[in-house]
Amino acid sequence: xxxxxxxxSMDCAEGRAANLPCxxxxxxxxxxVYWYRQIHSQGPQYIIHGLKNNExxxxxxxxxTEDRKSSTLILPHATxxxxxxxxxIVRPEWGTGANNLFFGTGTRLTVIP
Amino acid sequence: GAVVSQHPSRxxxxxxxxxxxxxxxxxxxxxxxxxxxxxxxxxxxxxxxxNEGSKATYEQGVEKDxxxxxxxxxxxxTLTVTSAHPEDSSFYICSAELxxxxxxxxxxxxxxxxxx
Numbered sequence: 464x465x466x467x468x469x470x471x472s473m474d475c476a477e478g479r480a481a482n483l484p485c486x487x488x489x490x491x492x493x494x495x496v497y498w499y500r501q502i503h504s505q506g507p508q509y510i511i512h513g514l515k516n517n518e519x520x521x522x523x524x525x526x527x528t529e530d531r532k533s534s535t536l537i538l539p540h541a542t543x544x545x546x547x548x549x550x551x552i553v554r555p556e557w558g559t560g561a562n563n564l565f566f567g568t569g570t571r572l573t574v575i576p
Numbered sequence: 577g578a579v580v581s582q583h584p585s586r587x588x589x590x591x592x593x594x595x596x597x598x599x600x601x602x603x604x605x606x607x608x609x610x611x612x613x614x615x616x617x618x619x620x621x622x623x624x625x626x627n628e629g630s631k632a633t634y635e636q637g638v639e640k641d642x643x644x645x646x647x648x649x650x651x652x653x654t655l656t657v658t659s660a661h662p663e664d665s666s667f668y669i670c671s672a673e674l675x676x677x678x679x680x681x682x683x684x685x686x687x688x689x690x691x692x
Contacts, residue, residue, distance in 0.1 A: 499683075506580075506669045506683035507620070550619075563610050564671075564681060566620040 466490065466553045472571040475545075481538040483570050485551030488532040494555050496527060497564065498536045500547040507550065507566075510536065541574045548572070578604045580672050582684035589660055590692055596656045597687045599670030605650035606672035610681065611643075614667040626653045660691040 468486040475481040487496065497512040511518055511525045513534075518525045524537040538545055550569040579602040589595050599609055607628050612620040624645050626632045632645035644656040653672075657664055667688050671681040 504667070504686070504688070506671075506686045509680050509682065512680070563622045563625060565622070568619055
């Protein structure tokens with residue numbers, strides 16, 4: 464069921480922007496891109512999601528390419544507390560299919576002091 | 577934001593005993609809750625989907641008689657691991673979908689189960 468590809472790990476200096484890429488070349492027209500993160504020994508935390516337009520909230524920005532085959536999650540000023548595994552998930556619009564989320568292997572982001 | 581709690585946060589039990597894990601949506605009603613399992617250094621794997629007032633839907637390979645799920649109200653779902661064995665030791669995480677909501681699942685903090 465893996466519909467996304469992410470690098471297994473990344474490092475980022477504290478205070479700098481963290482840019483996490485995700486490839487989803489087989490994404491369908493009605494599928495959204497969701498990002499969650501999981502800090503060690505905690506439940507996943509919702510970050511952001513989008514369909515085709517770029518999105519921004521208080522946590523992050525989501526940049527989706529025009530062909531929608533890839534996206535980038537941007538944490539503008541990474542802190543040590545942003546160290547976590549970040550999951551990029553593609554799923555249909557809510558209510559149009561299975562509502563469960565398929566978690567791949569994600570990217571382990573380490574923010575370095 | 578929507579808050580989901582789980583109880584207990586961690587539990588140690590003897591092999592052969594049963595353990596119940598509660599998942600509650602604290603400030604919203606959830607028509608659907610999901611139960612996931614996560615083994616060390618692995619990703620989350622969906623075990624079952626729980627709908628209020630109806631039987632849960634289990635994923636392939638998950639024994640419904642071993643992992644009993646009850647979703648009796650719009651704010652509470654329980655997972656009971658029956659006759660637990662050491663291989664059931666894992667991190668169990670629930671999530672809840674906002675009733676009438678369309679976008680987001682909210683996750684609980686997880687329950688770490690250790691079966692001796």
